[in-house]
Amino acid sequence: MRDLDPIAFTVELGKFYELSKESGTVAVTMKRMTPERLAITLKVKKQLPKGGQDAMKKTDDASTLRYPCLVRATYKTKKISTTVSVDEFDRFQSAYSTVIRAYMDTLKKKERVKKAKKAKTSA
Amino acid sequence: MYISNWDEFQKAAEELYAGCPENTRYVTHFRRTDGELILKVTDDRSVIKFKTNQASDLKRFIQLNHNLMVQMQNKPSVGTEKKTSTEEVPVPVVVPAITSSGPQIPTVATASAGSKGKKGKKRK
Numbered sequence: 001m002r003d004l005d006p007i008a009f010t011v012e013l014g015k016f017y018e019l020s021k022e023s024g025t026v027a028v029t030m031k032r033m034t035p036e037r038l039a040i041t042l043k044v045k046k047q048l049p050k051g052g053q054d055a056m057k058k059t060d061d062a063s064t065l066r067y068p069c070l071v072r073a074t075y076k077t078k079k080i081s082t083t084v085s086v087d088e089f090d091r092f093q094s095a096y097s098t099v100i101r102a103y104m105d106t107l108k109k110k111e112r113v114k115k116a117k118k119a120k121t122s123a
Numbered sequence: 124m125y126i127s128n129w130d131e132f133q134k135a136a137e138e139l140y141a142g143c144p145e146n147t148r149y150v151t152h153f154r155r156t157d158g159e160l161i162l163k164v165t166d167d168r169s170v171i172k173f174k175t176n177q178a179s180d181l182k183r184f185i186q187l188n189h190n191l192m193v194q195m196q197n198k199p200s201v202g203t204e205k206k207t208s209t210e211e212v213p214v215p216v217v218v219p220a221i222t223s224s225g226p227q228i229p230t231v232a233t234a235s236a237g238s239k240g241k242k243g244k245k246r247k
Contacts, residue, residue, distance in 0.1 A: 020155040030188075031148040032195040069195045086196050093192065097185045106158035107178035 001072075001079040003045075009071065009082035010095040016075040017103035026075045033068040033083055051085025125172045129180065132173040133187055136164040139171060140194050149191050160184065164191075 004012060016026045033041075038052045048056070051068040071092075072081040084092045126132040140147045143166040152161040162173045162184070192198075 017153070017155060020153070023156055025152050025154045028151040028153075029148055030150075030192065030195060032144055032197075034145050063197070065197055067196050069192050084192070084196075086198050089192065089196060089198060093189055096188065100181065100185060100188075103155065104153060104160065104178075104181055106155050107160065107181065108158060108176050109178045 001081050004080055004082050006071075006082050006084045006088050006092040007095055009073070009080060010092070010099050012080050013073050013096075014099045014103060016073055016078065016080075017099065020075060024076050026073060029070075029072045029074075031070050033070050037070065038068075049083040049085070051083070051087065054086070124170060125174060127173075129173065129175075129183055132162070132171065133183070133190075135171050136162075136187065137190060137194065139164050139166055139169065140191060142166065143168075144194065144197075151188075162187070 002012075013026075013028070020026050033049065033052065033055060035056055038048060038055060041052070042048050049068055051066065055065055055067040057065060066086045068083045068085045069089075070081065070083050072079065126135060136149070140149070147164065147166040150163045150165075152163070153159070154161075158176050160175050160180070164171050
């Protein structure tokens with residue numbers, strides 16, 4: 001599993017979708033980076049992902065905590081992942097939606113019934 | 124469990140997430156060769172899924188990505204409200220300025236008397 005930064009992730013995701021033109025399925029998973037998951041990441045990678053500090057704070061009011069979001073993508077045996085911090089939210093969402101719009105083109109489009117109305121002749 | 128109605132699915136998905144934010148995950152499967160998009164939200168106890176092949180669902184799908192990630196990050200959702208309000212700031216101030224100055228330009232040479240309604244006559 002390759003760990004990428006959010007923008008590089010969307011680029012790679014686009015490549016996955018490109019490859020899936022021939023065959024296969026691309027799966028994208030999202031979940032919250034909980035303190036437990038962050039602790040594991042810290043153990044393995046020796047460093048916290050961006051924005052991880054915010055989620056590790058100890059407060060009584062959990063509703064004020066901000067978490068990074070873990071995003072993974074799989075195509076056949078290839079896997080990539082990223083963590084999106086709150087600061088990177090907007091950039092990631094816009095890049096991700098661009099990729100979606102670009103590659104999810106095999107969905108059926110609504111057949112638009114062309115209106116046969118001719119422009120009314122205004123004297 | 125598949126839900127066929129989008130609005131019901133979206134509502135159920137957001138509720139399921141809110142019910143168990145620690146363990147709920149959201150998975151998107153896209154099969155490009157078949158043109159099929161499958162969304163799944165599960166908290167390991169219950170599963171809800173949505174399947175579509177309509178391009179018209181894309182917009183709503185992108186919106187759901189947005190909403191669920193807001194929930195995952197526990198982010199205060201201010202961004203969307205701001206965007207809509209700032210986009211609709213009208214800039215028509217410039218347009219009337221140009222149109223009002225437009226007719227004035229030819230009358231500049233004929234001094235201020237032209238503004239009293241003789242414009243029509245002079246053009247003849």
